[in-house]
Amino acid sequence: MTTTVDPGAPHRMRRLRSSRSSRGARSARGTRRTAVAWVFLAPFAVVFLLYTAIPTVAALGFSLTDLRGADLRHPFAVDFTGLENYLRLFQDQSFLRDILNTGLFVVVGVPLTMGLGFALAVALNSGIRRLRGVFRTVFFAPVVTNVVAVALIWQYAFNSDGTVNKVLGAVGLAGPNWLDDPNLAMPVVILLGVWRNFGTAMVLFLAGLQAIPEDMYEAAALDGAGRWRQLRHITLPLLLPTTLMVSVLLTVFYLQVFDEPYLLTDGGPLGSTESMALYTYHQFGSGEFGVSSAASFVMLLLVALVSAVQFRLLRSRS
Amino acid sequence: MTVLATPATTRPTADPATDRATAPRRSLSRPLLYGALVLCALLTLLPFVWVVGGSLRSLAEIRSDPGAWVPHHVTLDNFTRLFRTAGFGRFLVNSVVVAALVVAGNIVAASAAGYALAKLDFAGRRVAFGAVMAAMMVPFSTVFVTQFVLTVDMGLADTLTGIALPGVALPLSVFIMRQYAMSIPDELLEAARIDGAGEFRIFFRIFLPLAGPAVATITIMSFLSSWNNFIWPLIVAQSMDTYTLPVGLAATSQAAAHVTDYGLLLAGAIVVMLPVLVLFLFLQRYFVQGISGSGMR
Numbered sequence: 001m002t003t004t005v006d007p008g009a010p011h012r013m014r015r016l017r018s019s020r021s022s023r024g025a026r027s028a029r030g031t032r033r034t035a036v037a038w039v040f041l042a043p044f045a046v047v048f049l050l051y052t053a054i055p056t057v058a059a060l061g062f063s064l065t066d067l068r069g070a071d072l073r074h075p076f077a078v079d080f081t082g083l084e085n086y087l088r089l090f091q092d093q094s095f096l097r098d099i100l101n102t103g104l105f106v107v108v109g110v111p112l113t114m115g116l117g118f119a120l121a122v123a124l125n126s127g128i129r130r131l132r133g134v135f136r137t138v139f140f141a142p143v144v145t146n147v148v149a150v151a152l153i154w155q156y157a158f159n160s161d162g163t164v165n166k167v168l169g170a171v172g173l174a175g176p177n178w179l180d181d182p183n184l185a186m187p188v189v190i191l192l193g194v195w196r197n198f199g200t201a202m203v204l205f206l207a208g209l210q211a212i213p214e215d216m217y218e219a220a221a222l223d224g225a226g227r228w229r230q231l232r233h234i235t236l237p238l239l240l241p242t243t244l245m246v247s248v249l250l251t252v253f254y255l256q257v258f259d260e261p262y263l264l265t266d267g268g269p270l271g272s273t274e275s276m277a278l279y280t281y282h283q284f285g286s287g288e289f290g291v292s293s294a295a296s297f298v299m300l301l302l303v304a305l306v307s308a309v310q311f312r313l314l315r316s317r318s
Numbered sequence: 319m320t321v322l323a324t325p326a327t328t329r330p331t332a333d334p335a336t337d338r339a340t341a342p343r344r345s346l347s348r349p350l351l352y353g354a355l356v357l358c359a360l361l362t363l364l365p366f367v368w369v370v371g372g373s374l375r376s377l378a379e380i381r382s383d384p385g386a387w388v389p390h391h392v393t394l395d396n397f398t399r400l401f402r403t404a405g406f407g408r409f410l411v412n413s414v415v416v417a418a419l420v421v422a423g424n425i426v427a428a429s430a431a432g433y434a435l436a437k438l439d440f441a442g443r444r445v446a447f448g449a450v451m452a453a454m455m456v457p458f459s460t461v462f463v464t465q466f467v468l469t470v471d472m473g474l475a476d477t478l479t480g481i482a483l484p485g486v487a488l489p490l491s492v493f494i495m496r497q498y499a500m501s502i503p504d505e506l507l508e509a510a511r512i513d514g515a516g517e518f519r520i521f522f523r524i525f526l527p528l529a530g531p532a533v534a535t536i537t538i539m540s541f542l543s544s545w546n547n548f549i550w551p552l553i554v555a556q557s558m559d560t561y562t563l564p565v566g567l568a569a570t571s572q573a574a575a576h577v578t579d580y581g582l583l584l585a586g587a588i589v590v591m592l593p594v595l596v597l598f599l600f601l602q603r604y605f606v607q608g609i610s611g612s613g614m615r
Binding site: 030031033036037041042043044045048050051052053054055056058062120123126128131135136137138139140142143144146147148150152153154155156159161163164166207252255256259263276280281284289292296299300303304307 | 347351354358359362363365366368369384385386387426427431433434435438439440441442443446449450452453455456457458459460461462463464465466467468483484486487492517518521545546548563564568571578580583584586587588590591594595598599602605606609
């Protein structure tokens with residue numbers, strides 16, 4: 001972080017002329033300053049403690065007990081079961097399947113979202129002057145739309161007699177039953193995720209592209225480098241930090257994916273679209289708070305791991 | 319910004335060397351580029367077209383021809399049913415109340431905290447900033463069970479306050495305000511300090527009037543997060559009286575599972591989407607700033 005000027009300095013200069021010892025004055029000022037600062041921080045701090053810090057620690061605690069929904073009235077009367085919930089998790093076929101499903105979301109969703117966002121950012125940045133604002137608005141609109149609403153539109157479109165199959169029928173293809181087919185539901189769910197998120201990737205890439213100095217391209221052009229070589233030797237290397245940041249952001253997002261599979265299929269058919277986040281929710285719904293918390297902690301560790309890798313890479317760069 | 323400093327209609331006359339290197343390619347690739355962009359834009363907009371078309375069709379018409387999305391005759395019947403019988407008026411009011419609480423809370427909490435983190439030198443500053451960063455990374459799945467238990471214990475289950483509270487001091491808002499406050503010169507505040515102004519006075523009189531853009535971004539971001547929030551209100555709200563719009567819409571769609579009343583549901587989808595889309599069209603800059611702020615760490 002940056003080093004800031006010590007705001008107390010001018011006061012101390014004047015204080016030195018006062019009868020009190022400078023050290024006493026300094027610490028008095030320091031504690032007062034600290035007290036004032038914490039008054040400013042208080043509203044955030046209270047909400048942070050109540051809704052982030054305590055719940056995270058408590059979730060760890062819950063995950064080591066057999067807490068069930070029925071015990072809510074007296075949560076401290078539950079039994080400590082150690083790592084039993086975690087052992088149960090990793091013997092649970094459906095949790096293992098959900099880890100794989102979530103991995104599929106990441107492995108397919110992240111590159112698709114990034115690729116589309118990157119391609120559009122480069123297109124909008126390469127000499128498109130007219131309609132650039134319009135295009136940007138259109139591509140960013142899905143990011144701000146409500147997922148419940150969009151999921152409904154998706155269901156309407158991918159219904160067995162929905163719009164997509166109507167279009168397929170028009171060209172003589174028999175449309176499948178998208179969301180009821182264990183092999184086809186996942187692509188439809190991922191498509192919704194990509195549609196909602198590529199705008200974010202595009203905006204971040206655009207910001208990165210606009211930070212590249214113009215004269216680098218001009219110099220390359222003088223040396224006779226065409227569009228593709230400029231892209232390969234200037235744009236891609238200089239965008240590496242942006243690419244890293246976007247990939248981590250999207251990975252963390254897809255690791256926690258919940259809304260899309262919940263709304264479109266509720267994890268079905270046959271659990272083929274159930275994500276880890278959806279698993280924690282279903283366990284919570286059936287009153288298994290301990291198991292739910294354990295699963296959520298596995299997720300927390302995964303997210304922390306990805307974030308740690310990001311910090312490492314950013315450090316090694318700078 | 320771009321390689322070209324001239325309107326694309328005329329032949330580019332940038333630097334002659336640049337021109338020679340890329341002009342032949344460009345003349346060919348330009349229509350292709352526009353074509354590809356227009357195609358992508360149309361595909362992106364398709365869902366919006368479907369939702370408008372579907373919401374204007376009568377129930378009978380959708381039953382007879384489910385997949386079509388151009389109404390044979392336009393009707394607003396779905397929208398009237400939405401507010402008359404499906405209870406969407408109540409959901410709308412609830413969504414507005416929750417969003418108002420969240421936005422107000424974020425403006426207060428994030429302005430104060432962001433200012434302290436950027437402009438005050440105090441014991442525990444690094445810890446406090448670390449907490450802000452950590453809070454952004456904790457998955458909702460990890461905390462929602464405890465948050466729910468806490469909400470029940472505080473007697474806030476099935477209340478709008480209970481829905482709003484976890485979102486009233488978003489770490490992202492604090493982060494945005496801190497980043498902005500860093501850009502305000504210390505000299506401005508220092509001058510007031512030398513004149514003997516207290517820290518609170520400096521904050522309200524000098525800092526806040528300068529922080530308008532950051533306050534606007536925070537307002538937009540916290541409104542968006544509240545309006546589009548789905549899982550948490552779904553968990554907290556237990557009766558139709560406390561449903562927010564997304565929860566009400568999802569509940570309506572599940573209730574109608576056997577006879578899917580798509581006209582009604584798509585009309586509901588429009589009611590949920592429209593306020594944000596209208597705001598977005600007018601205040602796009604703040605949306606983009608807020609979202610890209612979330613990625614700038």
